[in-house]
Amino acid sequence: MEIVVCVKQVPGTSEVEVDPVTGVLKRDGVDSKMNPYDLFALETALRIKKENNATLKTITMGPPQAKKVISESFSMGVDEGAIVSDRKFGGADVLATAYTLAQGIKKIGNPDLIICGKQTTDGDTAQVGPEIAEYLNIPHVTNVTKIIEVGEKSIVVETDLPTTLEVCEISYPCLLTVEKDIFQPRLPSFKLKMETKDKEIPMITLKDMDDTDEKHYGLNGSATQVIRIFPPEPNTDKDIVRGNSDELTETLFNKIVDLKIL
Numbered sequence: 182m183e184i185v186v187c188v189k190q191v192p193g194t195s196e197v198e199v200d201p202v203t204g205v206l207k208r209d210g211v212d213s214k215m216n217p218y219d220l221f222a223l224e225t226a227l228r229i230k231k232e233n234n235a236t237l238k239t240i241t242m243g244p245p246q247a248k249k250v251i252s253e254s255f256s257m258g259v260d261e262g263a264i265v266s267d268r269k270f271g272g273a274d275v276l277a278t279a280y281t282l283a284q285g286i287k288k289i290g291n292p293d294l295i296i297c298g299k300q301t302t303d304g305d306t307a308q309v310g311p312e313i314a315e316y317l318n319i320p321h322v323t324n325v326t327k328i329i330e331v332g333e334k335s336i337v338v339e340t341d342l343p344t345t346l347e348v349c350e351i352s353y354p355c356l357l358t359v360e361k362d363i364f365q366p367r368l369p370s371f372k373l374k375m376e377t378k379d380k381e382i383p384m385i386t387l388k389d390m391d392d393t394d395e396k397h398y399g400l401n402g403s404a405t406q407v408i409r410i411f412p413p414e415p416n417t418d419k420d421i422v423r424g425n426s427d428e429l430t431e432t433l434f435n436k437i438v439d440l441k442i443l
């Protein structure tokens with residue numbers, strides 16, 4: 182069995198600047214960490230690996246420094262990892278990111294199971310996992326809260342839908358996105374960190390892909406583009422209303438009507 186986990190490097194701080202001209206996040210030189218949700222995906226994969234003698238690989242897409250999350254995954258017990266990185270991949274929206282990752286996954290193996298975090302803490306769309314599955318033409322289940330059974334040909338999972346819990350059996354190859362708290366993520370092992378510190382992390386660039394058409398990647402391959410990113414303007418207007426409950430009710434009601442909320 183072969184498992185691939187997608188891990189993303191995200192800013193470790195909320196002090197991230199936005200390029201005023203391009204509207205793109207300035208990620209260079211910003212303190213970074215592994216997307217916290219991906220730690221749950223990794224833990225899930227590490228447990229499945231142990232019980233099924235599987236091979237586990239991680240993949241990330243990002244600037245060269247994103248390799249750090251792959252090294253971190255080695256110190257948790259991952260066997261191999263790769264980074265998908267090229268200037269031509271820059272400015273990718275969700276669609277282009279998922280396409281690039283799907284192409285990258287094809288280059289690192291033929292996984293039975295792909296596991297993603299539920300979402301990231303920066304982009305936060307929760308769309309990359311399902312879109313990778315669509316591009317690879319494989320089934321997927323999102324918001325997985327429990328792994329019930331790992332079979333030879335399929336996996337049985339519990340998924341948390343807004344009003345119900347659903348149990349699904351899904352055939353390999355397939356993709357899961359996992360909820361936080363599915364398992365308690367382990368801490369990196371110092372011993373493994375030392376053992377894997379020189380482990381090679383191949384870089385997959387545009388020329389390595391099956392599809393080398395620049396139009397499908399980065400800004401060119403993005404269906405959407407950020408026109409402007411700006412912090413919301415703080416609203417400091419305040420009105421303090423005093424009185425008994427009848428007076429307060431009437432004042433608030435009149436305000437709501439004046440503001441045309443009702």
Ligand SMILES: Cc1cc2nc3c(=O)[nH]c(=O)nc-3n(C[C@H](O)[C@H](O)[C@H](O)COP(=O)(O)OP(=O)(O)OC[C@H]3O[C@@H](n4cnc5c(N)ncnc54)[C@H](O)[C@@H]3O)c2cc1C
Pocket residue numbers: 187188189190204205206216218219222240241242243271272273274275276278279282296297298299300301303304305306307308309310405406407
């Ligand atoms: C309209 C639009 C325009 C954008 N333009 C830019 C831009 O110009 N420049 C820019 O830097 N960003 C840009 N972004 C952000 C960038 O597209 C997202 O960071 C990227 O698509 C991943 O989406 P997400 O963070 O919402 O991932 P989610 O869908 O929330 O992530 C779910 C899971 O997918 C996996 N995953 C997601 N991203 C990666 C990754 N890179 N590597 C490995 N695994 C991953 C992880 O397992 C993660 O837990 C843009 C986003 C949008 C919506």
